[in-house]
Amino acid sequence: MIRMENINKSFGAHRVLKDVTITIKGGEICALIGENGAGKSTLMNILGGVHQRDSGRIYINGSEVEFATPADSLNAGIAFIHQELNLINDLPIFENMFLGREPVNKWGRLDLDRMRAETEAIFGRMNIDLDPKTMVRNLDASYKQIVEICRAIMMDASVIIMDEPTTSLTAPEIKRVFEMMDTLKKQGVGIIFISHKLNEVMEICERYMVLRDGELVAEGLVTDVTADDLARFMVGHDISTDVLTRQKIIGPEVLRVENLCHTHAFRNVSLNVSKGEILGLTGLLGDGRSELFQAIFGAEPIVSGDIFIEDRRARLHGTEQALNLGIGYLPGNRKENSIIKDMNVLENASIVTWPLFARQGIIDKKKQENLFAEQKTRLAIRMRKNTDNINTLSGGNQQKVVLAKWLPAGPKILILDNPTQGVDVGAKEEIYDIVLRLAEEGMAIVVLSSEAAEIIRLCDRALVMYQGEIQGEVSGDTMTEHDIMRLATGGSLAAS
Template sequence: MEITMSGIAKAFGTNQVLRDVDICLKAGRVHALMGENGAGKSTLMNILVGIHKADAGAIAIDGRETTFHSAREAELNGVAFIHQELNIWPNLTLLENLYLMRPKKTRFGMIDKEAMLKEATKMCEDMHIELPLQKEAGECSVGQQQMTEILRILMLDAKVVIMDEPTAALTERETETLFTMMKKLKERGVAIVYISHRMEEVFSECDDITVMRDGHSIITCPIGDISVDEVVKAMVGRSIDEFYPERTTIPGDTVLSVENLSPIGHFEPISFNLRKGEILGVSGLMGAGRTEIMRAIFGVDAHNGGTITLHGKELHLKKPEDAIKAGIAFITEDRKAEGLILDFSIASNITLPNLGHLCPSNIMHREKMLSFSQDLSDRLGVKTQSVHLPVSSLSGGNQQKVVIAKWIGLSPSIIIMDEPTRGIDIGAKRDIYDLMNELTNQGVSIIMVSSELPEILGMSDRVMVIHEGGVAGILNRADATAESIMTLATGGQ
C-alpha cells in the first residue's frame, strides 16, 4: 500500500496548524516524521486516519483518492494509529484487550477464549515476543501494553502502521523487541510512520524522513541523504552548534546530605550529597529504583530510616508539603498524570502551588495571580496565545515548561527533575538546559534523573549511578563516560 498526502491544510479556529503539507508513505519502508512539538505531526496523522478532516488537500491510497471518516474505518481499511497514550483497558487481560472489538465465538455464540489464546500465542511466537496474555493489563509494564497494542493492529492485517513516540516509556530490552517487530513488519510489506524525537533511533531504524516546522513539511528525503545537523536546522529553523550548553557554574558547599535512607522495597541504604549550584545526574537501568529514591526524599513514599539534612538542619519529611516548605521541588516524570491538571488553565497550573504567598489571607487576588503566571510563562518562553487557555492545548515541551514554572515560582533551593526532557523536541530541550544553567548560576541545586546517557553526560557535574536499588558509584564529570556509567549500572566495578 502506498499513501500520498498532498497540499494538506488544517486550522482550528484562527490557529492555522497545517499549511500545504506533503508526505508519501511506501510499502516496506519506515518513514520518520520529525519536528518540534506543535509542528503538526500528530494533526497530520489524525487527518490520515479520519480523526480530523482536512480543510484542503488530498489523500490518495494506491493512486485512488480516499477519505476516512473515523479511526475505526481507517483500521478496517488497513491504516492504524498507535498513539502515545495507549488505548488499553487496565482491568481486562492482555488477551481480552486484543480481541475487545472482534472476539472469537463458538458456533453457539459463546466467547471462544481457547481459540483466541491459541491464535494470540501463535502470533506472539511468530513475532518473537513474550506476553503474559492472561494477566490484567494494569499489572503489566508499559512495554507489554505497547506490544499488545501493536499485536492488535497486526491482527487487523494493517498495511500502514503509525507509531507516535513508541519508545518513550520502554526499557532498553523492550525497545530492542520493538525494533525486531518493525523489521518483521517491513518484511511483510507494511509501511511504518515513526514519530520520534530520538535522533539515534531515527537514523538507525528509518529509511526515509520528513521534517515539519510550523505546520509546513520542510524536507523529505532518504535518511542516508541527510545529517543530524541538517535535521536539527530543518526542525528549529536555526543551527544549534552546541546542543548541551557549557556548564560554567562551579558547585559550592554541600547543601543536602542523604545518609542511609532506606526507601520501602528492595533497596540498599542510600547515601549521597548535593552541592550548591550543582547538577547531580542520576543514571541507571529502568527499574533500578531511581524514581523511588527521589519519591522517598520528597516525602511521597515512606522509608524505613535514614537522615536527610538540608543546610545543616535535619528534615523529617512525611509528606510532599513538608518538602515544599523546606524548599525542595519535584518535577515528576509523568507530567500529564502527576505534574498538571490538564483541564485547568495555564495560569491556574502555574499559580496552584503558589497560592499560599499570592493569597496569604485566603482571598483570591486575580490580578496578582494573573501577573505572576504571565511573568513566569514569559520567562520560560511558554508558546501560547493566552495563559487563560487550558494547559492541555499546549505541546509537550510547553507543558513541561509550565510544570517547571509552577515550581520556580516557589523559589526552591533544590529541584528534583525526573526525566525533564522526555517526549519533547530538540528546541524545547535546549530551552530547558539553558534554564537549568540559569538556575544553578543563581545557586539552585538540581538532581536530574534521566534515561538518556547523552543528557546525563552533557549536563551533569557529577553522576550517581543506581543499580538494583543501591548507589553503585558516583562519578566526577571528568570520569563519567558512557562505558563507565553502563559498567556501574549493570553491576560492574
C-alpha cells in the same frame, strides 16, 4: 502504498498543515519528525480518521479513499498505535487481541479457545515468545506495545503509525520493539515512526520526513544525512550538542541523604548536593530514582535513613513540609503528575505559591499575576491568555509552566525528574539554559534523566542507579555514555 496529497488543515484561524504531500511504501520504516506543534499529530490523525482534512486527497494503492471515522481508516488497513495504549490491564493478552470483535460460538458464549489459538498463531508468525494467557497488567511497556502491534497485524494492517513508541521504554525494551518493527518490515508492512529521538531514527528508519510549522521542509534517505542534519531541519537552524558551560560557584552542602531505605524501591542510598551544583541521577527505568526523590520530597514513606537540609535533620511527613523546607520537585510524566487539567494556565503556574503569598488564606490575585508575568518573560513561555486551559499549550510550554510554579517559591534545592520528556529540541535547549541560570544563581539542582546525553551535557557529576542502589558515580572524564551504561546495567568502572 499510501499517498497523502496537498493536505491542508486549520484549527480556527491557525493553519496547522500547509499543502503537505507524503508517500509511504510497504516494507519500509519512515520517520516523521518535527518539533511539538509542527503538525505531525494532526497529519497522522487525518490519516487515522480522527480529524477531517480541509482539502487534499488520500490514495491507497492509487485509488482515492475517504476516512470519516477511525474505523474507516482501520478497515482500509491503517492502524494507529497511540502513546496511550488501548489495552485493558485486567484482561489476558488473547482477550485484548479481540477487543470489540470477540468471536462467539453458537450459544453466544465467548470462543476463548479460538481467541487463544489465533493469538498464538500471530505470535508465532511474528516470532514473539509470549504466553497469550498472561494478564496485560503483568507485561512491561514494550510487550504492551508489541501486543498492540500484533492486534493491528491481526486486523490486516498494511501501514502502522507508531506515535513516539519508545518514550517510556528502557534500552532493552526499545531493542525488542525495534526487532519487532524489523520483522514487520520484512513482511511488507509500512511503518510511520513518529519520534523525538533522532538517534533512533538514524538506527531504524530508511526514510525521513520533517515537518516544520505545518510544512514538509525536508525528506529523503536517512543514509544521506546525520542526526545533526535532522535536528537542523526540525528547528531551522543549528543546535549544539556540546557540553553546556556555566559559571560554576559551588557553595556549601544543601542536601545530604544517609542510608535511605524504602520498602522496595531503593536501599541504602547516600548522597549530597551543594549550592550551585547540578547533580545528575540516571539509570534504567525502574532503578528507583523517581521513588528516591519523591521520598526526599515527602511524597513516599521511608523505612529508615536520614535526610539533612543544610545540616539540619528533616523529618518529612508530607510534601507541604518539604516545600516549606525549601525543596522543589518537578515530577516526571507531566500529564499524570504535574498538570491540573481543570485549571487555567495561571492557576497551574501558581498552585505551589498560593499558601506562600496568601493573606489569611485569601489568594493575593495581584501578586499571583505579577509573579507569573515575571516567570513568563524569564522562561519565555509562549501562550495567549492567562485564562486559557493548560491543555492548549504545547508540551514544552506546559513544562515551563510547571517549572514556573516552583521558581517564585525560591527553593534551595530543585529536583527535576525527566525535565525534557516529550519536549521538542528547541524547547529542550531553552530548558537547559534555564537550569544553568538557576544553578548560577546558587540553587542546588538534581536532574533525573534516563538520557545519558542529557546528563553528560548538563551535570557536574552524576550518580548511576541500578536496582534501587547507587552503583557508582561518574564525573569529568568518566562521564561518558559508555561508562554510564556500564554502571546502569550493574557493571562497575573498575573492571574497565
